[in-house]
Amino acid sequence: MDLIYTIFSPKLMSQIFVGLSRTVILFIVASGLSLILGVLRIPNIWHGSLYMVGAFMTFTISGAIGGGSLGFWMALFLAPLGVAFVSLIAERSFFQHLYEREHIMLLLLTFAFSLVFGDLVKMVWGMEYKSVPVPRVFQGSVHLFGGLPFPLYNVFLLGIGPIVAVALWLIVNKTKIGKISRAAAVDREMVGAVGINVSWVFAFVFMIGCLLAGLGGALVAPTVNVSLGMDHTLIMEAFLIVIIGGLGNIWGALLGALIFGLAQSLGILIWPQFGIVFPYAAVIVVLLLRPTGLLKSTW
Amino acid sequence: MGGICMKKVIYLSIFMVGLLGLSLFSSSSYGANTIKIGIVDTYSGPPATMSQDVLDGFKMVVNEINAKGGILGKKIEFVTRDEKFKPDVGLAMAKELVLKENVDLLMGTISSSTALAVSDFARKEKIPFLVTNSRTEKITGEKGHRYVFGIAENTAMAGRAAAYALSKKPFMKYWIAGDDYEYGHSIAENVWNNLKALKPGVQLLEQTWWKVGESDFTPYITQIMSAKPDFLIAATGGATMVTFAKAAKATGLVARVPIYQHTVIDYGVLGPLGADGPEGVYGTAPYLFYYPDTPANKAYVEEFRKAYGRYPQMFALFGYSAGRLIEKGFQKAGAVDKEKFINALEGMVIDSPVGKLEMRACDHQLQLPMMFGVVKKSPNFKDFLVASDIMMVPSKDFMPTCEEVLKTRKN
Numbered sequence: 001m002d003l004i005y006t007i008f009s010p011k012l013m014s015q016i017f018v019g020l021s022r023t024v025i026l027f028i029v030a031s032g033l034s035l036i037l038g039v040l041r042i043p044n045i046w047h048g049s050l051y052m053v054g055a056f057m058t059f060t061i062s063g064a065i066g067g068g069s070l071g072f073w074m075a076l077f078l079a080p081l082g083v084a085f086v087s088l089i090a091e092r093s094f095f096q097h098l099y100e101r102e103h104i105m106l107l108l109l110t111f112a113f114s115l116v117f118g119d120l121v122k123m124v125w126g127m128e129y130k131s132v133p134v135p136r137v138f139q140g141s142v143h144l145f146g147g148l149p150f151p152l153y154n155v156f157l158l159g160i161g162p163i164v165a166v167a168l169w170l171i172v173n174k175t176k177i178g179k180i181s182r183a184a185a186v187d188r189e190m191v192g193a194v195g196i197n198v199s200w201v202f203a204f205v206f207m208i209g210c211l212l213a214g215l216g217g218a219l220v221a222p223t224v225n226v227s228l229g230m231d232h233t234l235i236m237e238a239f240l241i242v243i244i245g246g247l248g249n250i251w252g253a254l255l256g257a258l259i260f261g262l263a264q265s266l267g268i269l270i271w272p273q274f275g276i277v278f279p280y281a282a283v284i285v286v287l288l289l290r291p292t293g294l295l296k297s298t299w
Numbered sequence: 300m301g302g303i304c305m306k307k308v309i310y311l312s313i314f315m316v317g318l319l320g321l322s323l324f325s326s327s328s329y330g331a332n333t334i335k336i337g338i339v340d341t342y343s344g345p346p347a348t349m350s351q352d353v354l355d356g357f358k359m360v361v362n363e364i365n366a367k368g369g370i371l372g373k374k375i376e377f378v379t380r381d382e383k384f385k386p387d388v389g390l391a392m393a394k395e396l397v398l399k400e401n402v403d404l405l406m407g408t409i410s411s412s413t414a415l416a417v418s419d420f421a422r423k424e425k426i427p428f429l430v431t432n433s434r435t436e437k438i439t440g441e442k443g444h445r446y447v448f449g450i451a452e453n454t455a456m457a458g459r460a461a462a463y464a465l466s467k468k469p470f471m472k473y474w475i476a477g478d479d480y481e482y483g484h485s486i487a488e489n490v491w492n493n494l495k496a497l498k499p500g501v502q503l504l505e506q507t508w509w510k511v512g513e514s515d516f517t518p519y520i521t522q523i524m525s526a527k528p529d530f531l532i533a534a535t536g537g538a539t540m541v542t543f544a545k546a547a548k549a550t551g552l553v554a555r556v557p558i559y560q561h562t563v564i565d566y567g568v569l570g571p572l573g574a575d576g577p578e579g580v581y582g583t584a585p586y587l588f589y590y591p592d593t594p595a596n597k598a599y600v601e602e603f604r605k606a607y608g609r610y611p612q613m614f615a616l617f618g619y620s621a622g623r624l625i626e627k628g629f630q631k632a633g634a635v636d637k638e639k640f641i642n643a644l645e646g647m648v649i650d651s652p653v654g655k656l657e658m659r660a661c662d663h664q665l666q667l668p669m670m671f672g673v674v675k676k677s678p679n680f681k682d683f684l685v686a687s688d689i690m691m692v693p694s695k696d697f698m699p700t701c702e703e704v705l706k707t708r709k710n
Contacts, residue, residue, distance in 0.1 A: 018521055133575050227538045272522055
């Protein structure tokens with residue numbers, strides 16, 4: 001009886017919803033990473049720094065517009081664009097010259113960028129911790145299951161997740177540039193041969209991928225301490241998610257994020273003292289069963 | 300693309316991610332007739348804000364000393380190294396400072412592992428090492444020795460002070476949650492063991508440990524709330540302090556379960572949170588810039604604000620105290636001599652913003668007071684919350700005795 005109660009308890013439902021809202025951030029960031037991996041073949045370690053920059057920009061923009069709710073909404077819109085702009089400059093001035101080289105070279109370049117940006121953020125924003133207030137509409141929590149509170153901001157995140165997923169699907173599958181980029185992922189030379197300027201297609205995809213990192217940073221900003229080093233933990237998790245999902249597969253990123261997010265929140269329910277282990281154990285299990293990831297890798 | 304290439308890239312990615320944050324050395328000029336101090340600390344990543352606060356407090360004293368012509372006619376010069384929270388890097392830097400830069404003293408570090416590694420090196424090289432920010436009680440406890448001095452409050456002190464205050468409250472069923480590393484476990488253990496000794500009836504429901512730098516506490520908090528403990532001991536440190544406080548407020552945890560978090564009342568945590576501070580959370584800290592309201596503290600805060608344009612966090616007090624110890628230590632020693640300096644420091648009393656502080660001779664631990672308070676809104680500060688109902692616990696009420704400390708030392 002005890003077991004049955006545990007399985008259908010409100011506690012479990014609540015943990016699942018909490019896990020799903022965590023999944024949203026992970027998915028948004030990892031899908032950008034995966035998009036860039038799939039189309040441009042860049043293992044972008046810099047992605048984590050862009051997520052951090054997105055969060056810091058959100059802090060600055062929302063503060064500049066009075067620090068209230070309006071500020072946050074403007075920042076949610078402007079910070080990802082700012083990050084995308086930075087990434088476009090980097091792509092045009094550095095990355096585009098290296099596409100013909102080995103992946104290792106690109107990897108080294110993104111690594112260098114992540115180091116440079118780690119210090120740049122310190123120089124621009126300083127070392128103090130920063131906090132972005134939660135917009136007024138989403139302050140507080142609702143009581144969903146058996147009186148367990150669920151933060152309103154997480155409800156908002158749950159709403160954002162599907163919107164981003166659908167938008168991404170539309171861009172990749174329904175727009176011309178999305179179709180070209182998918183074709184370029186399979187055969188870059190052929191796409192160039194039919195007279196399409198592959199270079200700008202790549203720039204566009206890179207920008208979209210980085211915009212997602214910035215969006216993730218902007219969305220996470222009100223829930224965390226915006227501080228140096230927030231890029232490190234995230235890039236680890238994002239890479240794991242992309243690897244278990246299947247390199248370059250956006251839906252793989254969604255699946256990977258779901259596994260990672262839920263394994264964590266349910267793990268805490270099962271064994272609070274060692275909840276930390278569960279997402280990583282899930283990654284190991286997936287890789288043992290499907291070493292190339294759950295969905296088809298584009299590599 | 301071949302599978303080998305993909306594998307190679309993945310391995311390299313992982314390797315690179317691991318490498319993130321390896322250090323760069325920076326050098327500085329070497330003056331002849333100076334007292335030279337080498338500082339190894341973390342100036343990048345989340346701990347940077349605290350290390351910078353220590354350094355700012357220290358610089359304030361150094362500038363004052365040098366403006367007066369130095370100590371024994373020698374100016375104080377210091378060099379800093381960023382160990383990026385890596386003990387092996389930190390140890391290598393300490394060695395470099397001693398062997399190449401010929402520093403007279405070592406100072407640092409916020410990382411407990413680095414502090415212990417450097418402490419061992421300092422003992423072998425007979426170089427005085429002032430530990431300005433590491434919190435582990437091992438520094439002046441079981442790994443203590445003649446050449447190491449603890450200036451920050453350690454987890455044994457914080458744990459005792461908190462347990463003393465908590466034992467007076469009616470809570471019985473406790474839950475412990477915290478950062479899964481040395482500091483988190485050490486704080487939790489010290490609070491809990493002391494609390495159990497003072498109030499044997501207390502009960503520990505469960506413990507939760509999350510990884511350092513965790514960014515989402517909601518799943519942990521819902522689990523804790525559903526268990527309905529009387530009280531939560533949150534053993535978090537560094538950047539997690541702010542994130543946890545935000546999550547505790549967003550989920551309504553603060554309204555349901557009273558919480559204790561060491562250093563939550565520090566300005567370094569409450570300042571960034573602004574009006575979002577976790578009202579009602581209990582905390583301890585060795586220093587508050589608005590309490591005690593003495594002329595000494597006021598003057599210190601004013602000078603600090605003039606120099607850096609912000610309020611001091613608690614960490615600046617450690618840098619400041621280190622500076623004062625160095626000043627008085629060499630004056631009393633009468634020469635730049637390491638052994639005489641150590642003899643001079645033992646039992647020395649310095650003036651500080653929180654009153655007179657003694658460097659205890661038996662274990663080389665600075666006797667700091669501890670403020671216990673609860674986070675509240677204040678009419679005096681509009682931009683952030685502060686501690687209220689402050690109880691200043693003098694060090695004699697919670698310091699482990701000399702016998703207790705020396706018992707932990709094996710050699």
